[in-house]
Amino acid sequence: MSAVLALAPRLRRAGGRDGRLTTALAVAAFAVMTALTLSVVGGLLGFSARAADPAGAFQREYGDSYVVLAWTAVVLLVVPLLTLGGSAARLGVARRDARLATLRLLGVTPREVVALTVVGTAWQGLVGAVAGVAGYVALLPVWTRVPFQGSTFSAGELWVGWPVLAAACVAVPVLAVVSGVVSLRRVVVSPLGVARRQTPPxxxxxxxxxxxxxxxxxxxxxxxxxxxxxxxxxxxxxxxxxxxxxxxxxxxxxxxxxxxxxxxxxxxxxxxxxxxxxxxxxxxxxxxxxxxxxxxxxxxxxxxxxxxxxxxxxxxxxxxxxxxxxxxxxxxxxxxxxxxxxxxxxxxxxxxxxxxxxxxxxxxxxxxxxxxxxxxxxxxxxxxxxxxxxxxxxxxxxxxxxxxxxxxxxxxxxxxxxxxxxxxxxxxxxxxxxxxxxxxxxxxxxxxxxxxxxxxxx
Amino acid sequence: MSHTTSGPRLSARGLVKQFGATTALAGVDLDVAAGESVAVMGPSGSGKSTLLHCLAGILVPDAGTVALSGRGLHDLDERERSLVRRRQYGFVFQFGQLLAELPAIENVALAPMLLGTPRREATELAGRWLASLGLAGMEGRRPGELSGGQAQRVAVARALITGPEVVFADEPTGALDQATGQDVMRVLTETTRLAGASLVVVTHDAGVAAWCGRRVEVRDGRVVADERRAPEVAR
Incomplete structure (x- = not known):
C-alpha cells in the first residue's frame, strides 16, 4: 500500500498543462465554496448574536425575523454550494481516471486505487479549504461595509471563530473525498471503463x-x-x-x-x-x-x-x-x-x-x-x-x-x-x-x- | 464529386516526420489509385499510424508532400485541411468515434449535415445507408445499445455517406473478436469498392490485411515491402 501511495504526488504532477488547469479549477471551486459558506455562516452568527443581545428597539422587535431570514439564505445556498463541491471533486477525479484505470489493470487493488483517489482529492479539498478560509478573511472588510438594521456589522460580529475554520478545513476535504470516491466506483468496478451509454428513461x-x-x-x-x-x-x-x-x-x-x-x-x-x-x-x-x-x-x-x-x-x-x-x-x-x-x-x-x-x-x-x-x-x-x-x-x-x-x-x-x-x-x-x-x-x-x-x- | 482520372488519387512523396529525437517517417513514397484498397502493416512503433495521419492531413510532415487528386495538402491551412477531411475523406477508427448521445441514424446523418445538407435529407440518406449495411430497425439505437460490430457498421456508414474519395481505417477491427472483425472488414471493403472510394487500412493483423488488394509494410519509418494480390472475397 505504501508503495502505491508513494505514487500519489507523481499522479498529481503527471497531468501536464490541462492537469494543472483542472486541478486549479477544482481547487478554486473548493475555495469559492468554503469562502462563501463561511461568509453566510458568519452572517447567520452575526444576526443571531444581535437577536440574543439587542442593541436597540429595532433589533429587539425585528431581531428574530433577521435570524429567520439569515437561516433562509443558508437554506437557499446550501444545496448549490454542496453541489459545487461535489462537481469539483468529480472534476479532480476525471483527470486521473485513465491513469488509475491503467494502474488497476496493472494489478493495483481496488482499495489502493481508492486510497490514491482519497489522497489526491483530499489534498485538493484541503488546499481549496485553506484558500477559502483566506478568501473569507479577505471578504470580511467587504461584508462590514454592508449596512443591516441601521448599522454595519463589525468584523468581530461576522467572525465565525477558529473552531469553525478548523472544522471547514476538515469538512471540505471529507466532502471532496466522499464525492471523489463515489464517482470513482466505475474505475474500481470496471477498469476497462466501458461506459455503456443508453437512452435514458x-x-x-x-x-x-x-x-x-x-x-x-x-x-x-x-x-x-x-x-x-x-x-x-x-x-x-x-x-x-x-x-x-x-x-x-x-x-x-x-x-x-x-x-x-x-x-x-x-x-x-x-x-x-x-x-x-x-x-x-x-x-x-x-x-x-x-x-x-x-x-x-x-x-x-x-x-x-x-x-x-x-x-x-x-x-x-x-x-x-x-x-x-x-x-x-x-x-x-x-x-x-x-x-x-x-x-x-x-x-x-x-x-x-x-x-x-x-x-x-x-x-x-x-x-x-x-x-x-x-x-x-x-x-x-x-x-x-x-x-x-x-x-x-x-x-x-x-x-x-x-x-x-x-x-x-x-x-x-x-x-x-x-x-x-x-x-x-x-x-x-x-x-x-x-x-x-x-x-x-x-x-x-x-x-x-x-x-x-x-x-x-x- | 469530380475526381481527377489521370494519376494516383492519393500520392505521397518523400514524407519525413520526427517527434523530438524519434524519426517516425524517414522518407516514404506511396501512391494509391482510385478504387484501390491498401493495407499498411508494420509492428508497433513502425510509423504506420503517423503515415496515415500525414496522408489524412491530420499531421503535417516535416518534409515531403501529400496530394489528393493532384491537389497538394501542404499548401492548405488547418481549416482547409479540416474541410478536406470532412468533404473528401472518410474515417473509421478503432472505437469511440460515434457520439454517445446520438442515435445511430443521427450519428450517420451528422456527416452530411456538417456539409450543409438539410436535416431531413441527411436523415433519409442515413436511413438508406444503415439499411444497406444490414442495420434496418436499429436507427434509433444509441452506440451503447449496439454491439461492437454493429457500431463499426454505423461508423462505416458515417465514413461513406458523404461520398469520400479516400476512406482511412485505423485498426478498424482492433476492438472486435475475430469473426466480427472479418465481417466488418468484408462490409468495409465491399462498400468502399462499390462507392468507388480508395481505402487505406492501418493494421498489424494479417487477417485484416488479406481483405485488401495491396499490402504495404512499414518498418522504422520506411516502406520495406509493397505487394499486390487478389483480395479476400466474401464467403
Whole structure:
C-alpha cells in the first residue's frame, strides 16, 4: 500500500498543462465554496448574536425575523454550494481516471486505487479549504461595509471563530473525498471503463404534479399570511425554501421536455447536438443552471419588494414605524441581493467546472470528431448552446414563476413597478453573462485536449 | 464529386516526420489509385499510424508532400485541411468515434449535415445507408445499445455517406473478436469498392490485411515491402 501511495504526488504532477488547469479549477471551486459558506455562516452568527443581545428597539422587535431570514439564505445556498463541491471533486477525479484505470489493470487493488483517489482529492479539498478560509478573511472588510438594521456589522460580529475554520478545513476535504470516491466506483468496478451509454428513461410527469401542488400550497400560505399583516412577509420569504424545492423537482423534468422538443426542431448540427445532450442528462444541466434557477426565483420575488415600503407608508403609520419598515425592507433587499450575488458566483463556478469535466470525459470522442473533419468551432458552439439555452429558460422561467407565486400578496403591481422589474432584468442579465464567461474557461482546455489526444498510441 | 482520372488519387512523396529525437517517417513514397484498397502493416512503433495521419492531413510532415487528386495538402491551412477531411475523406477508427448521445441514424446523418445538407435529407440518406449495411430497425439505437460490430457498421456508414474519395481505417477491427472483425472488414471493403472510394487500412493483423488488394509494410519509418494480390472475397 505504501508503495502505491508513494505514487500519489507523481499522479498529481503527471497531468501536464490541462492537469494543472483542472486541478486549479477544482481547487478554486473548493475555495469559492468554503469562502462563501463561511461568509453566510458568519452572517447567520452575526444576526443571531444581535437577536440574543439587542442593541436597540429595532433589533429587539425585528431581531428574530433577521435570524429567520439569515437561516433562509443558508437554506437557499446550501444545496448549490454542496453541489459545487461535489462537481469539483468529480472534476479532480476525471483527470486521473485513465491513469488509475491503467494502474488497476496493472494489478493495483481496488482499495489502493481508492486510497490514491482519497489522497489526491483530499489534498485538493484541503488546499481549496485553506484558500477559502483566506478568501473569507479577505471578504470580511467587504461584508462590514454592508449596512443591516441601521448599522454595519463589525468584523468581530461576522467572525465565525477558529473552531469553525478548523472544522471547514476538515469538512471540505471529507466532502471532496466522499464525492471523489463515489464517482470513482466505475474505475474500481470496471477498469476497462466501458461506459455503456443508453437512452435514458424520460422523467415522469409526476414531478410536475408534485411541483404544481407545492406551488399551490405556497400560494395558499401566502394568502393566509397576507391577512396577518406585513410582518408575515418574513415567514413568506422563509417559505421560499418550499418554492425552491418545487423548482428543483420540476427543473430537470422541464429541461428534459424542452430538450426533446428542441431535438425535433433542430436544423443544424450544433442545435441537434446541444438538444441531444440536454435529453441525455437533464440532471447534469440542471446542476449547472439550477443555481441560476434559484437566483432567478429570488430575483422574481425581489421584484415586488420595493412595493412594501410604498404600501406601508400610506397606512397612516407613525414616522418611526415608517422608518422601521423602510429599514426592514431595505435590509430585505440587500440580503436578497447578497444571496443573489452568491448564487450567481456559485452558478458560474459550477458551469466552469462542469464544462471542464465534460471536455475531459469526452476527450477521445471530441478528438476523433475533429480528426474526421468536424470543425472545432462546432464544439465551441455546442458547448455555449448547451448552457445558454437552458440557462435563459431556467432564469427567465423561474423569475416568472416567482412573480406568479408572489402574486397573491402583491397582485399584478409586482409586474408593473419599474424599479422592481429593472432590478430583476439587471440581476438576470448580469448572472447570465457571468455564467457564460465561466463556460469560456473550458475553451483552452478543449484546445489542449485536442492537441494532446492521439487516435491511438502507435 | 469530380475526381481527377489521370494519376494516383492519393500520392505521397518523400514524407519525413520526427517527434523530438524519434524519426517516425524517414522518407516514404506511396501512391494509391482510385478504387484501390491498401493495407499498411508494420509492428508497433513502425510509423504506420503517423503515415496515415500525414496522408489524412491530420499531421503535417516535416518534409515531403501529400496530394489528393493532384491537389497538394501542404499548401492548405488547418481549416482547409479540416474541410478536406470532412468533404473528401472518410474515417473509421478503432472505437469511440460515434457520439454517445446520438442515435445511430443521427450519428450517420451528422456527416452530411456538417456539409450543409438539410436535416431531413441527411436523415433519409442515413436511413438508406444503415439499411444497406444490414442495420434496418436499429436507427434509433444509441452506440451503447449496439454491439461492437454493429457500431463499426454505423461508423462505416458515417465514413461513406458523404461520398469520400479516400476512406482511412485505423485498426478498424482492433476492438472486435475475430469473426466480427472479418465481417466488418468484408462490409468495409465491399462498400468502399462499390462507392468507388480508395481505402487505406492501418493494421498489424494479417487477417485484416488479406481483405485488401495491396499490402504495404512499414518498418522504422520506411516502406520495406509493397505487394499486390487478389483480395479476400466474401464467403
Amino acid at each position: 424520460a422523467m415522469r410527469a409526476v414531478r410536475a404534479v408534485v411541483a404544481l401542488v407545492a406551488m399551490g400550497l405556497f400560494m395558499v400560505v401566502l394568502l393566509v399570511l397576507g391577512q396577518l399583516g406585513a410582518f408575515a412577509v418574513a415567514f413568506a420569504i422563509g417559505s421560499l425554501a418550499l418554492g425552491f424545492g418545487a423548482l428543483n423537482l420540476i427543473g430537470p423534468w422541464a429541461l428534459g421536455l424542452v430538450g426533446r422538443l428542441r431535438v425535433r426542431r433542430a436544423r443544424t448540427p450544433a442545435q441537434l447536438l446541444a438538444a441531444r445532450r440536454l435529453v441525455d442528462d437533464p440532471r447534469a444541466t440542471w446542476r449547472v443552471v439550477g443555481g441560476l434557477g434559484l437566483a432567478g426565483f429570488v430575483a422574481g420575488a425581489l421584484a415586488v419588494v420595493p412595493l412594501l415600503a410604498s404600501a406601508s407608508a400610506g397606512e397612516g403609520a407613525s414616522a418611526a414605524e415608517v422608518a422601521e419598515t423602510a429599514t426592514f425592507t431595505g435590509d430585505l433587499m440587500r440580503g436578497a441581493l447578497l444571496t443573489l450575488g452568491i448564487t450567481f458566483l456559485v452558478a458560474a463556478a459550477a458551469a466552469g467546472i462542469t464544462q471542464a469535466a465534460t471536455v475531459l470525459d469526452r476527450r477521445r470522442e471530441y478528438a476523433l470528431q475533429v480528426l474526421a473533419g468536424t470543425p472545432v468551432a462546432l464544439l465551441d458552439s455546442v458547448r455555449r448552446r448547451e448552457v445558454l439555452v437552458p440557462m435563459l429558460l431556467v432564469a427567465v422561467g423561474s423569475a416568472a414563476t416567482a412573480v406568479v407565486m408572489m402574486s397573491p400578496v402583491f397582485g399584478i403591481a409586482g409586474l408593473t413597478d419599474p424599479s422592481g422589474l429593472l432590478l430583476l432584468v439587471g440581476c438576470l442579465t448580469a448572472g447570465c453573462l457571468l455564467v457564460l464567461a465561466a463556460t469560456e474557461t473550458s475553451r483552452p482546455l478543449l484546445r489542449s485536449v485536442l492537441a494532446e489526444t492521439q487516435v491511438r498510441p502507435d
